[in-house]
Amino acid sequence: MAKAWPMAQTENHSKEEHGGQQERQFAKVNEIIALYEADESALIPILQKVQEEYRYLPEEILTYIATALGISPATVYGVATFYAQFSLDPLGKYVVRVCDGTACHVRRSQAVLDAIRKKVGLASGEKTTQDLGFTVETVSCLGACGLAPVVMINDHVYGNMTPEAITEILDTLEKREGDAK
Amino acid sequence: MAGTMIVDGKPVELNGEKNILEVARKAGVELPTFCYHSELSVYGACRMCLVELGNGQIVAGCSTPPRPGLEVKTTTPRVQKIRKMALELMLANHDRDCTTCEKNGNCKLQDLAHRFGIRQVRFGQRDIKVDIDDSSPALVRDPNKCILCGDCVRVCQEIQGIGVLDFAHRGSEMTVTPAFGKEMAEVDCVNCGQCAAVCPTGALVVKSQVEEVWQALHDPQKTVIVQIAPAVRVAVGETFGLEPGENTLGKLTAALRQMGFDKIFDTSFAADLTVMEEGTEFLTRLKNGENLPQFTSCCPAWVKYTEQYCPEMLDHLSTCRSPQQMFGSLAKKYYAKELNIKPGDMVVVSIMPCTAKKFEAQRPEFVTEGAQDVDFVLTTQEVVQMIRESGLDYPNLESDSLDMPFGFTSGGGIIFGVTGGVSEAVLRAAHYLLLGEELDQVNFTEVRGTEGLREAEIDVGGTKVRLAIVYGLAQAKHLLEELKAGRADYHLVEVMACPSGCVGGAGQPVGTNAEIRSARAQGIYTADKAQQLRKSYQNPLIEAVYEKWLGEPNGEAAHTALHTTYSERRRIQGDSISLGEDGEAKQVEVAVCVGTCCYLKGSYDVLQDLGRRLRGAHLEEDVDLKATFCFENCGSGINVKVGDTLYSGISPAKTGFIFDKITEALQSK
Numbered sequence A: 001m002a003k004a005w006p007m008a009q010t011e012n013h014s015k016e017e018h019g020g021q022q023e024r025q026f027a028k029v030n031e032i033i034a035l036y037e038a039d040e041s042a043l044i045p046i047l048q049k050v051q052e053e054y055r056y057l058p059e060e061i062l063t064y065i066a067t068a069l070g071i072s073p074a075t076v077y078g079v080a081t082f083y084a085q086f087s088l089d090p091l092g093k094y095v096v097r098v099c100d101g102t103a104c105h106v107r108r109s110q111a112v113l114d115a116i117r118k119k120v121g122l123a124s125g126e127k128t129t130q131d132l133g134f135t136v137e138t139v140s141c142l143g144a145c146g147l148a149p150v151v152m153i154n155d156h157v158y159g160n161m162t163p164e165a166i167t168e169i170l171d172t173l174e175k176r177e178g179d180a181k
Numbered sequence B: 001m002a003g004t005m006i007v008d009g010k011p012v013e014l015n016g017e018k019n020i021l022e023v024a025r026k027a028g029v030e031l032p033t034f035c036y037h038s039e040l041s042v043y044g045a046c047r048m049c050l051v052e053l054g055n056g057q058i059v060a061g062c063s064t065p066p067r068p069g070l071e072v073k074t075t076t077p078r079v080q081k082i083r084k085m086a087l088e089l090m091l092a093n094h095d096r097d098c099t100t101c102e103k104n105g106n107c108k109l110q111d112l113a114h115r116f117g118i119r120q121v122r123f124g125q126r127d128i129k130v131d132i133d134d135s136s137p138a139l140v141r142d143p144n145k146c147i148l149c150g151d152c153v154r155v156c157q158e159i160q161g162i163g164v165l166d167f168a169h170r171g172s173e174m175t176v177t178p179a180f181g182k183e184m185a186e187v188d189c190v191n192c193g194q195c196a197a198v199c200p201t202g203a204l205v206v207k208s209q210v211e212e213v214w215q216a217l218h219d220p221q222k223t224v225i226v227q228i229a230p231a232v233r234v235a236v237g238e239t240f241g242l243e244p245g246e247n248t249l250g251k252l253t254a255a256l257r258q259m260g261f262d263k264i265f266d267t268s269f270a271a272d273l274t275v276m277e278e279g280t281e282f283l284t285r286l287k288n289g290e291n292l293p294q295f296t297s298c299c300p301a302w303v304k305y306t307e308q309y310c311p312e313m314l315d316h317l318s319t320c321r322s323p324q325q326m327f328g329s330l331a332k333k334y335y336a337k338e339l340n341i342k343p344g345d346m347v348v349v350s351i352m353p354c355t356a357k358k359f360e361a362q363r364p365e366f367v368t369e370g371a372q373d374v375d376f377v378l379t380t381q382e383v384v385q386m387i388r389e390s391g392l393d394y395p396n397l398e399s400d401s402l403d404m405p406f407g408f409t410s411g412g413g414i415i416f417g418v419t420g421g422v423s424e425a426v427l428r429a430a431h432y433l434l435l436g437e438e439l440d441q442v443n444f445t446e447v448r449g450t451e452g453l454r455e456a457e458i459d460v461g462g463t464k465v466r467l468a469i470v471y472g473l474a475q476a477k478h479l480l481e482e483l484k485a486g487r488a489d490y491h492l493v494e495v496m497a498c499p500s501g502c503v504g505g506a507g508q509p510v511g512t513n514a515e516i517r518s519a520r521a522q523g524i525y526t527a528d529k530a531q532q533l534r535k536s537y538q539n540p541l542i543e544a545v546y547e548k549w550l551g552e553p554n555g556e557a558a559h560t561a562l563h564t565t566y567s568e569r570r571r572i573q574g575d576s577i578s579l580g581e582d583g584e585a586k587q588v589e590v591a592v593c594v595g596t597c598c599y600l601k602g603s604y605d606v607l608q609d610l611g612r613r614l615r616g617a618h619l620e621e622d623v624d625l626k627a628t629f630c631f632e633n634c635g636s637g638i639n640v641k642v643g644d645t646l647y648s649g650i651s652p653a654k655t656g657f658i659f660d661k662i663t664e665a666l667q668s669k
């Protein structure tokens, strides 16, 4: 079974472009590997760049990288799971990062997190919604403690969050999605 | 380095010791270790081997080189405290169900807890239980028992050159696992078991078939026959306090008879048969200059390795089944008839030094009338357990003799158990097989030895035959690279996965090390010398078998019963990557292999070119173009699958051909 290709879900690509889009990304893995001359000691930067392309590290791509670098897939898996920055599961279209640094924590970031999870409908233990709409994670300190509690959605930072405020923001996003369909 | 070191107040002369562990041993102190193995790289993480230096510094004995004048103390209050704490931490995170553990009585963790008098664990008790992986035919992996020493990781990486296992995740979630948390049977494990042989705990153990064998023995319907591999006879005794290398075949036979096996035979007999077949095959190839070098095929770990990693050289493998499988095939195809029973009512058990033989026995090629040729494979460890269970006083058993017609061997059949043995046995027979003349020479000491790679050049009937003998698949991998690059050139290559060959197999008694392996190898050569007949073709049973059943070596009947075929095998089970949009019903599925072999031949260019052509013809909506990993047909890549048809040998210049096939497929819909 073919897996859903995550980038196929990003916005603003007409259908005709999709085939080419996918291939360029696959080309990208080869380009990245070539950039580092298939050097096994460059595994971490290679994984970083690949994740930039795919938004996560698909199993197949990791096996592919292992093959190209001449190391074992178990080793690549080990490195990819060691660093918190890497994700081996497809991320949602919106990645919601809730800061759980000290400043945010004392300003009740937990309640914000709970509200988000409830709003997008995540069961306990789940990180990403089944339709790949939302991924919800906690991170330690986004470096915006003055605005605590802080939530980041994709590249956008929202400060002084409350359960109510974040619910409203998510509402808007969901509505926009609905309209796009 | 020369000089003197002080260990616990005693001076010790240095003489090239690698580390403080070895120096301490010279002073009569055995430091505890989990993560140190003399044949692997140093990891230095378990903190058991700590010693205190004269200046109060604490260092790891395994990773600290000796220095003249250095003073170490091995049992100071600080060292004791850290060791016990480290042990308790391991125990706290360990499933401590010792009584039902496969490693009970052989476990290093249990042993050290005992040795250091751990009576309580202050850090609680592991409360999570993760799934046990028993997918492999050879091994069982229980992560609940893993102490993260990394021994298995390094043995698979450094000795076998594969790297099936590695550390994953971090902190309290850290595990040692195959890639992507997959099961052992889904990845490229060759079942050699060396990881289990070094695992200090019950986290990696041999998969036992003892219960199944008892059941067969207790079933009056079944005729249970057993074959004993060469390397077993020189190792069983160890577990009963006898010297490693002592040949106890007679006692083992007596024990098996007592357990109720109907017939007890020798795998070495089948090894003699292998020499006839493989020798004849080799001489034919040599004469015709085909498929050289010939690779030996008796080690199933090596065979699986070749299928996974070097499919383009599969036709170099000898087509001979291993001695275990030759035996099974003869037993089920011919011997069962002679006894007038159905193959299904005969149970063939093997006693092997090897875990990979468990996998081999289950290969679908080795079946007669629907019945597996070899039903159960017991390792030396398992047969020891059965002897214990039977309450037998092994060292004092009266020797018994094997049964006929498969209970007699030449010396050539016995030396199969040690690295270089297959080569030597073939050399002993080659002259005769080639010219029909006896050669006085029996021993070919050139091929013996303990180095991982040995080379020899031997005159066979006027041809200088170049041999390479290898053990450890990492060495074999290197050799394959040299062959492919044209930097090496041989006629015959013998490969065994395990250190020193099968005497160092992972089914042998726990605690095998280089010294024990040498003693077992010595035992094999002694047994060889004691044999009246040393050359396989001299074995009268072999002659009888050809006369009665098989015709001539490499003849038709022999081919059917004693030879096999190989196929490419994918290394890791994985999904394919769809390059187009997903979710819509496409009419034709096109998959391009991006597995290693195809990748190297430019399969990626094929992918891109196909994508371009499809878009050019506005067919991207109808065709689901995918990248997949490996069609198990690597030797003839690039492989592209259109619908259900696999096209091989596609080059980037031939994408037009595939494109035409796609249009045809679309038209036929």
Ligand code: SF4
Pocket: B139, B155, B156, B160, B162, B163, B164, B165, B188, B189, B190, B191, B192, B193, B194, B195, B196
């Ligand atoms: S059995 Fe051999 S190949 Fe498999 S994981 Fe263990 S050491 Fe590696």
Ligand code: SF4
Pocket: B145, B146, B147, B148, B149, B150, B151, B152, B153, B176, B195, B198, B199, B200, B201, B203, B204
């Ligand atoms: S499985 Fe065994 S050898 Fe491997 S890390 Fe765990 S305890 Fe060590």
Ligand code: SF4
Pocket: B191, B192, B298, B299, B300, B301, B302, B353, B354, B355, B356, B357, B496, B497, B498, B501, B502, B503, B504, B505, B506
């Ligand atoms: S060398 Fe012998 S014991 Fe080791 S895997 Fe090969 S056949 Fe088995």
Ligand code: FES
Pocket: B032, B033, B034, B035, B036, B043, B044, B045, B046, B047, B048, B049, B050, B060, B061, B062, B063
């Ligand atoms: S044996 Fe030295 S740290 Fe493990």
Ligand code: FES
Pocket: B593, B594, B595, B596, B597, B598, B599, B629, B630, B631, B632, B633, B634, B637, B639
């Ligand atoms: S790499 Fe195996 S079929 Fe291509």
